[in-house]
Amino acid sequence: MSESPPAPAAPPESTPDDKPGRDKPSFGRAVLDGILEGNSLVVTILAIVTAIVLGGLLIAFTNQAVLNAWGVFFSHPGYAIAQAWDTASGAYVAIFEGSIFNPHTVASLFHQRSLSVALHDGTISSVFNPLSETAVFATPLILAGLSVAIAFQTGLFNIGAESQWIGGAILATWLGYGVSMPIVIHVVVCVIGSFVGGAVLGWVVGFLKARTGAHEVIVTIMINYVMAYLLAYLLSKPSLLEKPGANGNLISSNVASNAHLPLLAGTNLRINAGFLLALACAAGVWWLMNRSTLGFQFRTVGANPNAARSAGMSVTRSWILVMLIAGGLAGLAASTVIQGTDFSLNFQSYGTYGIDAITVALLGRARPGGVVWAALLYGALHAGAPGMQSSTGVPVDIVQVIQALIVMFVAAPPLVRAIYRLRETKGGGPGQYLSKGWNA
Amino acid sequence: MNLELQGITKRFGSLVANDHIDLSTEPGTIHALLGENGAGKTTLMNILYGLLQPDEGQILIDGRARTISSPKDAINSGIGMVHQHFMLVPVFTVAENVALGHEETKALGWLDRRRMRAKVRELSQQYGLRVEPDALTEDLPVGVQQRVEILKALIRDAQVLILDEPTAVLTPSETEDLFRIMRELRASGKAIVFISHKLKEVQAIADTVTILRRGKVVGQRPPSTSEDELAALMVGRNVQLRVSKTEAEPGRIVLDVKDLVVPSAQIVAPGEVPAPAVNGITFRVRAGEILGIAGVQGNGQTELCEALMGLLPAASGSVHLNDRDVTGSSPHERLRAGIGYVPEDRQQDGLVSSFPVSENIVLDTYDQHPYASGFALKLGAIRATAEERVKEFDIRTQSIATPVGTLSGGNQQKVILAREVGREVSLLLASQPTRGLDVGSIEFVHKRIIEERDRGAAVILVSSELDEIYALSDRIAIMYEGRFTGFRPPDVPVEELGLLMAGIDGSGTPGQPGAPGLDTEPAPPPEASSTESPDAPAESPDAPAEPPEAEAK
Numbered sequence: 001m002s003e004s005p006p007a008p009a010a011p012p013e014s015t016p017d018d019k020p021g022r023d024k025p026s027f028g029r030a031v032l033d034g035i036l037e038g039n040s041l042v043v044t045i046l047a048i049v050t051a052i053v054l055g056g057l058l059i060a061f062t063n064q065a066v067l068n069a070w071g072v073f074f075s076h077p078g079y080a081i082a083q084a085w086d087t088a089s090g091a092y093v094a095i096f097e098g099s100i101f102n103p104h105t106v107a108s109l110f111h112q113r114s115l116s117v118a119l120h121d122g123t124i125s126s127v128f129n130p131l132s133e134t135a136v137f138a139t140p141l142i143l144a145g146l147s148v149a150i151a152f153q154t155g156l157f158n159i160g161a162e163s164q165w166i167g168g169a170i171l172a173t174w175l176g177y178g179v180s181m182p183i184v185i186h187v188v189v190c191v192i193g194s195f196v197g198g199a200v201l202g203w204v205v206g207f208l209k210a211r212t213g214a215h216e217v218i219v220t221i222m223i224n225y226v227m228a229y230l231l232a233y234l235l236s237k238p239s240l241l242e243k244p245g246a247n248g249n250l251i252s253s254n255v256a257s258n259a260h261l262p263l264l265a266g267t268n269l270r271i272n273a274g275f276l277l278a279l280a281c282a283a284g285v286w287w288l289m290n291r292s293t294l295g296f297q298f299r300t301v302g303a304n305p306n307a308a309r310s311a312g313m314s315v316t317r318s319w320i321l322v323m324l325i326a327g328g329l330a331g332l333a334a335s336t337v338i339q340g341t342d343f344s345l346n347f348q349s350y351g352t353y354g355i356d357a358i359t360v361a362l363l364g365r366a367r368p369g370g371v372v373w374a375a376l377l378y379g380a381l382h383a384g385a386p387g388m389q390s391s392t393g394v395p396v397d398i399v400q401v402i403q404a405l406i407v408m409f410v411a412a413p414p415l416v417r418a419i420y421r422l423r424e425t426k427g428g429g430p431g432q433y434l435s436k437g438w439n440a
Numbered sequence: 441m442n443l444e445l446q447g448i449t450k451r452f453g454s455l456v457a458n459d460h461i462d463l464s465t466e467p468g469t470i471h472a473l474l475g476e477n478g479a480g481k482t483t484l485m486n487i488l489y490g491l492l493q494p495d496e497g498q499i500l501i502d503g504r505a506r507t508i509s510s511p512k513d514a515i516n517s518g519i520g521m522v523h524q525h526f527m528l529v530p531v532f533t534v535a536e537n538v539a540l541g542h543e544e545t546k547a548l549g550w551l552d553r554r555r556m557r558a559k560v561r562e563l564s565q566q567y568g569l570r571v572e573p574d575a576l577t578e579d580l581p582v583g584v585q586q587r588v589e590i591l592k593a594l595i596r597d598a599q600v601l602i603l604d605e606p607t608a609v610l611t612p613s614e615t616e617d618l619f620r621i622m623r624e625l626r627a628s629g630k631a632i633v634f635i636s637h638k639l640k641e642v643q644a645i646a647d648t649v650t651i652l653r654r655g656k657v658v659g660q661r662p663p664s665t666s667e668d669e670l671a672a673l674m675v676g677r678n679v680q681l682r683v684s685k686t687e688a689e690p691g692r693i694v695l696d697v698k699d700l701v702v703p704s705a706q707i708v709a710p711g712e713v714p715a716p717a718v719n720g721i722t723f724r725v726r727a728g729e730i731l732g733i734a735g736v737q738g739n740g741q742t743e744l745c746e747a748l749m750g751l752l753p754a755a756s757g758s759v760h761l762n763d764r765d766v767t768g769s770s771p772h773e774r775l776r777a778g779i780g781y782v783p784e785d786r787q788q789d790g791l792v793s794s795f796p797v798s799e800n801i802v803l804d805t806y807d808q809h810p811y812a813s814g815f816a817l818k819l820g821a822i823r824a825t826a827e828e829r830v831k832e833f834d835i836r837t838q839s840i841a842t843p844v845g846t847l848s849g850g851n852q853q854k855v856i857l858a859r860e861v862g863r864e865v866s867l868l869l870a871s872q873p874t875r876g877l878d879v880g881s882i883e884f885v886h887k888r889i890i891e892e893r894d895r896g897a898a899v900i901l902v903s904s905e906l907d908e909i910y911a912l913s914d915r916i917a918i919m920y921e922g923r924f925t926g927f928r929p930p931d932v933p934v935e936e937l938g939l940l941m942a943g944i945d946g947s948g949t950p951g952q953p954g955a956p957g958l959d960t961e962p963a964p965p966p967e968a969s970s971t972e973s974p975d976a977p978a979e980s981p982d983a984p985a986e987p988p989e990a991e992a993k
Contacts, residue, residue: 293807304792311804312772
């Protein structure tokens, strides 16, 4: 949190004689520390690069044309390699075009007679559509990722972003179609409702841990099941959430248009105020953790609960509060989906947000800035995947594989260091990044 | 076997941990390696044991150069090491631990437990180790566990034994026992390298003393060298080993503890009730005096401190701070009420090692003016205070943004003191404040504690180092099995203190703590486990109230 640059080397009187910080962290704690503190930015970037390279190899060597070409490798080696390169790079180019920008749409922009025509016939929109889609996919990931990250920093492993998402979604949906209110108020009420829905479930986890010592990982996993089935139940009863006439399709009514999050760039692009909400929450979480007394308490509890207790902080109160906030953030993620893009809730709406939130938080090293970048990366992969499948025939699932590879390499810094022959960072010591983020 | 280190150099980045160190050992001698924390003692021994590789220099065994690239090489060359932190499997028996990695087997790979036990017994007798091969390791006291480690080295036929700060974890009597064993080992022709930063111990046991400072050998002296000279060599300047202090001027009562009972967290067999960790303690501390609590570790001192801080709930009894009942108060309320707390285990309870120095300095005042306004932290004020305290307390750190975990032990302790003493406290509760610190830092910490007393704070000093108790206390309370076995003035003979620490009162009858007539302050009757001990409240508070005689000497 201090703005001075990270201290590079140990002071002269400190030598390896000194025993390192904590005595015996629990296994889970040690793993967490390794992931959150052992990674430098360089390692994270290299992990992404490595995952992309491996993903490319996978794309190439699952392609029949490439395999045929490699069958005649010894007679035409150049052809085999070129074929592999073309397939892999083609897939990545397609992802890029679908998620950031597509040169073809830009070219067509120049064929328009004037800018106003371009604006009206949607050419401008199609130029920005990839970026808009990236932002739309990233929005819930930012919020859910923040939820996991804030818990991480307080020493808790929030596996429950999924159930908190569902909690938020149920309230947002119900408030969205069940009541009618004027436009701005309706949006705000639904957003707050989603926060409350998630926060209640987060609070339960924190409360159980504080009062009974129940481990948050177990509790959150179980609550995930409970909420998934509760959602299905609610959606199966017309008297509850089911859309009238859905005939057992387990889908809710559409939320009123007054409750939709306002679009930011016209009706052709899906980008909406949810993205701004997510960025604002990232900034808010950063301020909370790095500039507020409550965040100081959270970080202390996360880094050393014993010292926090001795310093007069209430560890249990911190757990309850942070889980409440974390749950609320995951609930907000649901709001951006329900009120921003989907407008109704079905029994699978929660998708993989819970798991993706964990991977985004890990990739972002549990810091708000990092979470935003990680979510944008994942959002881009999601946004580009359908285009890749339609233009190159590479299945969208390859994106999941790349995501998994990224997380795997991020979780194994020694592996990345070994691949690139990096030396372990000395000096600053563990925890440098937890206390002084690169967003500080 | 002659072992010689020549020109050993080891660098960690820009830091030279060992700078051309020469050292040699001869059979049948004890060679002490004396130096402050961070002087490079452990690094040197880790090189010798194959855990680190030297950048320069060589190791000669009986005149021939050898490369020791792993502990296995070291063991095969006859070098054994007893680490500061034991490497034992708690649920194994002594014999199993000793045999681990060196198992005796019968045909088909069956373990030969009988032979393992016999061997342990034989070695144990030969060197007077008194270790029972069938005892479960986790049940053994620390001192005995250490002997198991020594056995492990001996059974592998070590000729050179490295003991890394072996006395750090021992009580005075266990230390005596260790020294007896070391003498036996020496008599049988082993060479021992004894690593320590405690001058008295080095003088008591070593044949030669090599002093390290900042990675260099700064001298070799016979053990008869004066303490002052050794300390000066070690620290690099003259050190005051005994802090000077004026007589205490006790004022009003700051802390008034009555019949405090703290339950034990120990896990016992179902149905059994463990004896309370603090079993009915009554005492008072006045402004401007230091009450030293002496006792062998594990007699309830930790629990007493934690209960006084509100970290452990009291089962019964009362605690008044400045005439306010704080018996049920939270740690937060007690800190605000004016207690400063230096916890026993600074890394576990006192500091957040990943946080910068500045944040550690405000760890318990972060939400107070001027460090916070409303919910927002005032980084400027925090930084300013941190800069100021770093200067005032001479904390050697690169900057206030340096993670505290990278500082040396002495500087870490200064960070805690800077935090606790930096605000005006009416009671300073310091538990083992100089454990593991080097001479220079000890001097500093002692001075600050006395300054606090002179400023008018009441001080409770809990220490298992008798030297420290004698050096600082204005009154000494002796704790044994959760009770005070007596209060003594600071000129009490060490023999008497030792007896009280063992639960034996002055007349030599064991098991009768607080026999009437001998103590300045009667302890509660033996079986008093709750508040209703009728006589204690009536009589006990007198003792602190009669300072004149107690202070006369």
